[in-house]
Amino acid sequence: MLAIVKVANLVTISIGIILFCPSFQSSPPAEAIRSTSFSIISQKNSVPHLQFSYRKSVPFNNGENNKCLSSTFSSNSLMMINHGHHPMQLAVCNPSLIHLVMTLDTQFLRGTVAAVNSILQNAFCPQNIFFHFVHSDSDHHLQTLIRDIFPSLNFKAYYFNPETVQNKISSTIRETLEQPLNYARNYLAHLLEPCVERVIYLDSDVVLVDDISKLWRTSLGPATLGSPEYCHANFTKYFTPNFWSQKKFSRVFSGRKPCYFNTGVMVIDLVKWRKFKYTKMIERWMEIQRNQRIYDLGSLPPFLLVFAGEMAPIDHRWNQHGLGGDNLSGNCRQLHPGPVSLLHWSGKGKPWIRLDSGKPCPLDIIWSQYDLYGQSL
Ligand SMILES: *[C@@H]1O[C@H](CO)[C@@H](O)[C@H](O)[C@H]1NC(C)=O
Numbered sequence: 001m002l003a004i005v006k007v008a009n010l011v012t013i014s015i016g017i018i019l020f021c022p023s024f025q026s027s028p029p030a031e032a033i034r035s036t037s038f039s040i041i042s043q044k045n046s047v048p049h050l051q052f053s054y055r056k057s058v059p060f061n062n063g064e065n066n067k068c069l070s071s072t073f074s075s076n077s078l079m080m081i082n083h084g085h086h087p088m089q090l091a092v093c094n095p096s097l098i099h100l101v102m103t104l105d106t107q108f109l110r111g112t113v114a115a116v117n118s119i120l121q122n123a124f125c126p127q128n129i130f131f132h133f134v135h136s137d138s139d140h141h142l143q144t145l146i147r148d149i150f151p152s153l154n155f156k157a158y159y160f161n162p163e164t165v166q167n168k169i170s171s172t173i174r175e176t177l178e179q180p181l182n183y184a185r186n187y188l189a190h191l192l193e194p195c196v197e198r199v200i201y202l203d204s205d206v207v208l209v210d211d212i213s214k215l216w217r218t219s220l221g222p223a224t225l226g227s228p229e230y231c232h233a234n235f236t237k238y239f240t241p242n243f244w245s246q247k248k249f250s251r252v253f254s255g256r257k258p259c260y261f262n263t264g265v266m267v268i269d270l271v272k273w274r275k276f277k278y279t280k281m282i283e284r285w286m287e288i289q290r291n292q293r294i295y296d297l298g299s300l301p302p303f304l305l306v307f308a309g310e311m312a313p314i315d316h317r318w319n320q321h322g323l324g325g326d327n328l329s330g331n332c333r334q335l336h337p338g339p340v341s342l343l344h345w346s347g348k349g350k351p352w353i354r355l356d357s358g359k360p361c362p363l364d365i366i367w368s369q370y371d372l373y374g375q376s377l
């Protein structure tokens, strides 16, 4: 019964998206971007040249409302920069911007593109959003592609040197969690422009079905980091018996009520992060892990060690996680009860892979509405 109600909700969301986003009603024939110059060596499988083919996003504009205008222009119109035919693009230090961070890599590119698209399509003031893309590519192919797909996007790309963490990562069972770029979220306070005081960090396997500015305005109180927390999850299992048996480690949680949270959606106060030197704290735990094996997963446990029980709990609607399921396919998950603003395909299955294989889960259809990948028409 509950499942039926949930599906009904989803249909409502889908219909809502179609009704309220004119772009879905009358999309002009998508302008195909055939990046003939863009062929890359696929990392994992043996396909030597993978031709990416994406469609251009529909144009996005701020809503016809003084709210967008006043927040964009009142502070300092001199901060506007003119990029030729895109005079609306804003400089990164403009105080009215919403700052978003995502990683950019070939493996999850399709997810990142869909996530960006979903954020723009559901934002009331999409031109007020600034994207910070962290990547480890030595060339500019991915940035060029993003520019082609979203011609008027406010964004900046930052190079994250994998060597920053390579000697701090221990070998673990789940290899994909050990990509150096997974650890970039620990270095945002130092990578990004110093004028950026708050960011929303998002994984590449999410889509939003709500206005990101609501999440942006969330109060963090005295905390440095905000994220939905899950106090019913068995917190013990995120650390090894070796960790729990040694007082010098486990006492880190004394006086705290630690709960699990997912590092795929975080609101971070970068001013406090820099002040309290959280990057160093997380690195110290990573160094302990190398010799002592205090946990099994990759980049998540050090965040739990530093922030669990010390962070601002954000409404669960902002991370409906686990939709990837435990298996690559055939393990469809349902939404958790309650409202939905962000869907997160954390877990092993990814919607684009299931869609391509012709066996999508019901919720993957929502993701597919934001997918811009496709052979050019
Ligand atoms: C929590 O996980 C630990 C380690 O996996 C296990 O020993 C314990 O029984 C679990 N507790 C509950 C309440 O499930």
Ligand SMILES: *[C@@H]1O[C@H](CO)[C@@H](O)[C@H](O)[C@H]1NC(C)=O
Pocket (backbone or CB within 6 Å): 326, 327, 330, 331
């Ligand atoms: C997931 O895959 C494993 C191994 O193939 C299998 O044992 C398990 O039953 C699967 N679980 C689900 C829910 O499909």
